[in-house]
Amino acid sequence: MMVQMTLNNKEIEAPEGLTILEVARKQGIDIPTLCYHEALGPYGVCRLCIVEVGGALRKGIRISCIQNVMDGLVVNTESERVLRNRQFLFELLLARSPDSNELIDLAAKHGVFESRFYEADSDDNCVRCGLCVRVCRDKIGAFALCFAHRGYDRRVTTDFESLSEYCIGCGTCAQICPTGAIKMKDEGEERIIYTKNGVIARFELETCNVCGMPYAPKKYLDFVKRNSDESMAVNVVRDLCPACARRTGAINLVGQMTV
Amino acid sequence: MRKTNGCNKSGGPNDSVVHLFLSSKIDLKGKNIMEKEKIEKIVNKHRHEKSAILAILHEVQAEDNQLNTESLRYIALLLGVPYSNVYGLATFYSAFSTAKRGKTLVRACDGISCHINGSEEIIEVLKSKLNIELGQTTWDEAIGLEKVRCLGLCSISPNVSFNDKTYSNLNKEKIIEILQKVTGDSK
Numbered sequence: 193m194m195v196q197m198t199l200n201n202k203e204i205e206a207p208e209g210l211t212i213l214e215v216a217r218k219q220g221i222d223i224p225t226l227c228y229h230e231a232l233g234p235y236g237v238c239r240l241c242i243v244e245v246g247g248a249l250r251k252g253i254r255i256s257c258i259q260n261v262m263d264g265l266v267v268n269t270e271s272e273r274v275l276r277n278r279q280f281l282f283e284l285l286l287a288r289s290p291d292s293n294e295l296i297d298l299a300a301k302h303g304v305f306e307s308r309f310y311e312a313d314s315d316d317n318c319v320r321c322g323l324c325v326r327v328c329r330d331k332i333g334a335f336a337l338c339f340a341h342r343g344y345d346r347r348v349t350t351d352f353e354s355l356s357e358y359c360i361g362c363g364t365c366a367q368i369c370p371t372g373a374i375k376m377k378d379e380g381e382e383r384i385i386y387t388k389n390g391v392i393a394r395f396e397l398e399t400c401n402v403c404g405m406p407y408a409p410k411k412y413l414d415f416v417k418r419n420s421d422e423s424m425a426v427n428v429v430r431d432l433c434p435a436c437a438r439r440t441g442a443i444n445l446v447g448q449m450t451v
Numbered sequence: 452m453r454k455t456n457g458c459n460k461s462g463g464p465n466d467s468v469v470h471l472f473l474s475s476k477i478d479l480k481g482k483n484i485m486e487k488e489k490i491e492k493i494v495n496k497h498r499h500e501k502s503a504i505l506a507i508l509h510e511v512q513a514e515d516n517q518l519n520t521e522s523l524r525y526i527a528l529l530l531g532v533p534y535s536n537v538y539g540l541a542t543f544y545s546a547f548s549t550a551k552r553g554k555t556l557v558r559a560c561d562g563i564s565c566h567i568n569g570s571e572e573i574i575e576v577l578k579s580k581l582n583i584e585l586g587q588t589t590w591d592e593a594i595g596l597e598k599v600r601c602l603g604l605c606s607i608s609p610n611v612s613f614n615d616k617t618y619s620n621l622n623k624e625k626i627i628e629i630l631q632k633v634t635g636d637s638k
Contacts, residue, residue: 337535338536
C-alpha cells in the first residue's frame with residue numbers, strides 16, 4: 193500500500209508503515225539524529241529529528257523517527273519553526289554534554305555555537321543517546337549496560353558501577369557509540385571494554401586453533417553457541433579466528449563444489 | 452486465579468535466561484544487610500511479579516533504610532530481572548537510597564514558595580544543629596538531611612517533613628523546638 197503525501201512542497205508517494213524520517217532520508221533530505229539507528233526500534237529521546245506536520249495530522253511539531261506516514265500528510269522538514277526549535281534542542285543537548293566534539297560539530301552545522309543554559313560538569317564524551325544500552329538489551333540480550341541516576345548525573349554504566357557480570361565482550365556497544373565514549377581494545381591476550389569513568393569488562397581471549405592468534409572471549413563464544421543452531425556455519429568454525437574461519441569456509445565451499 | 456508471569460512459587464532464586472551467564476552467585480554471609488528471609492517474604496507477598504518491583508523496592512527501603520548492592524542483587528535474582536534494570540530503577544528515584552539513610556529522614560523543602568519565605572535560613576539551622584551537610588546522615592545513623600523541591604504545601608510554607616510528618620509555617624525558633632523534640636524522642 194502506498195500513501196500520497198507532501199514532503200517539503202513536493203507531492204510524493206511513500207510505502208505505508210514507514211516513518212517520516214525513513215521516507216525523508218530516502219528522498220535525500222538531511223534530518224539530524226542522535227538516538228536513531230536502523231537496527232533498533234524508534235526511541236525518540238534526542239528530539240533532533242523534529243518536523244512540522246499538517247494536513248492529515250493536527251498542525252504542529254512531531255518527532256519524525258516515531259510518526260508514521262499517512263495519506264494526505266503534509267510535512268515540512270526545513271520550516272523556520274523547525275529550525276528554531278531544533279536550535280533550542282541543540283542548546284539543551286550542549287548543556288547536557290558540553291564536552292562531546294561530535295555534538296559540538298553537529299550543532300555548529302546547524303548554527304548553534306554556544307548554550308545559554310547551565311552546563312553539566314561532564315567529561316566522558318557521552319551524549320546519552322542510549323544506543324549502547326538499547327543494543328545490549330534489545331539486540332544482544334546481555335543486559336550489561338544501563339542508565340543510572342538522573343538529571344545531570346545520568347550516565348551509562350554497568351550494574352552497580354562495577355565490572356559487569358553480564359557482559360559477554362562482543363563489543364557492539366563500542367561499535368555503535370556515535371562519539372566513541374565506549375572503547376574496546378585487545379591487548380595481548382586480554383580484551384578490555386572501557387569508558388572514561390571506568391572499565392566495563394575484562395576478558396581473557398581464546399586462541400585460534402589454526403594460527404594461534406587470540407581472537408574472542410570464551411563467554412562470547414559460549415553465548416554464540418547457545419544462541420545458534422547446530423547446523424549453522426558458525427558452529428563448524430567455532431574455534432577459529434575470523435581470518436582462519438573465512439579460509440576454512442572457502443575451502444569447504446570450493447571442495448564441495450568440485451567434488 | 453490471578454495469572455502470574457512465570458513466577459516460581461518456591462521462593463528460591465528465579466533461574467531465568469538473563470541470569471544464566473552470571474559468573475558468580477552472590478554471597479550474603481557476613482554482610483551487614485537485611486536478612487534473606489525478610490526480602491523473600493516481601494517478594495513472595497508480591498507473588499514474584501516483575502511489575503511489582505517498585506513496590507518491593509519501597510518495602511525493602513522502608514525496612515532497611517537502604518537498598519544496598521546485596522539486597523538489590525537478591526531482589527533481581529528472585530524476580531528474574533537483570534541487575535542493571537534494578538540498579539537503574541534504584542538510582543533513578545530519589546525515594547530510594549543506595550547508602551544507609553537515617554532512621555528519621557528530614558526533608559527540608561526548598562521550592563519557590565518555601566525559598567521566598569525563608570527556607571534557606573531553616574536549612575542552615577538544620578545543618579548547624581545536626582552538624583551535617585545536605586545529603587548526609589548523623590554519625591549515629593539517627594537523622595538524615597535532604598533538600599527537596601516541593602512538598603505541595605506552598606500556602607503554609609516554609610515546610611520541613613520528618614519522615615511522614617510535616618511541619619509548616621516554620622521559623623528559626625520553631626524548627627529548633629521541633630528538632631529538640633524529635634532528637635529527644637529518637638534517642
